[in-house]
Amino acid sequence: MRTAGSARLALAGRRRLDGQGALGWRKKGPNPTDRAKPGTKRSLIVERSGGPLGAAIAGANVHDAKLLAETIEAIVVERPDPAEYPQHLSLDKGYDNPSGRGAAEQAGYIPHIRRIGEEKLDEAGEKRHPARRWVVERTLAWLSKCRAILIRYDKKPVNYLGLVQLACALLWYRRLHRLQEAGAN
Numbered sequence: 001m002r003t004a005g006s007a008r009l010a011l012a013g014r015r016r017l018d019g020q021g022a023l024g025w026r027k028k029g030p031n032p033t034d035r036a037k038p039g040t041k042r043s044l045i046v047e048r049s050g051g052p053l054g055a056a057i058a059g060a061n062v063h064d065a066k067l068l069a070e071t072i073e074a075i076v077v078e079r080p081d082p083a084e085y086p087q088h089l090s091l092d093k094g095y096d097n098p099s100g101r102g103a104a105e106q107a108g109y110i111p112h113i114r115r116i117g118e119e120k121l122d123e124a125g126e127k128r129h130p131a132r133r134w135v136v137e138r139t140l141a142w143l144s145k146c147r148a149i150l151i152r153y154d155k156k157p158v159n160y161l162g163l164v165q166l167a168c169a170l171l172w173y174r175r176l177h178r179l180q181e182a183g184a185n
Contacts, residue, residue, distance in 0.1 A: 027157035029059020040152050042140065042164060043067040045075060050135045051175060052143075052168040053077060057161050065100035072107045076165075082108030092133050143167050 031039035039060030045053050054074035058067050068091075079087070089109035091100065093116050104111035144150045146167045154160040 026155065027057055027059055027160075028152075029061035031060040034060075040157075040160065041067070042143070042149075043071040044136055044139055044143075044168075045071050046136050046139050048135070050139045050142075051172060052139055055161065055164045055168055057157060057164065064094045065097050065103070068095060068100055069103040069106070072103065072109075079108075086110055088112055090132050139171070142171055146170075 028038040028040055030036035041058050041060050041062060041064075043056045043058070043064065045055075047053055054071055054076060056067055056071040056074050058070075087109050089104050089111050091104065091111060091113045093114050095101070095104075095111075096113050096116050101111050101113065104113075143164065146163070148154075148163050149160075149167055152160055154163065
């Protein structure tokens, strides 16, 4: 209790937790791998060859599986009907929980998620195919070449998400330009 003027008592305000209060809209959170510095997580969904289809952002301390539904909703191209054309979604072991599987199935995807602790082995008991996670990691590396995305300078999350989406559009433009040059030769 502390005094709030002359002879009146008032309760002291409680401390705000991360993501609450006046600055909760910033979509920044303590980075668990970088001494709890504020950071932003970029979540991408890409097609088979690495072209970005949708992007979402959140605080660095938000688990990937919680961002999956938001990332799927951010897809900018129209999807074919999942009943006619089954669509597969390959995810890493971080999505091996009910919320990750539920978000993929609710969106009409067939989830392919390796169980935690499981490795892919062929008949001889050796690792055969590497994980396809590198496709997304390569796309994130392409996006990190943009200086405004690598280090977040924007305070408002809408502006930062706009820059990420602009960089994704630039990747598609470069890919189209490269394909047109190859077709002309």
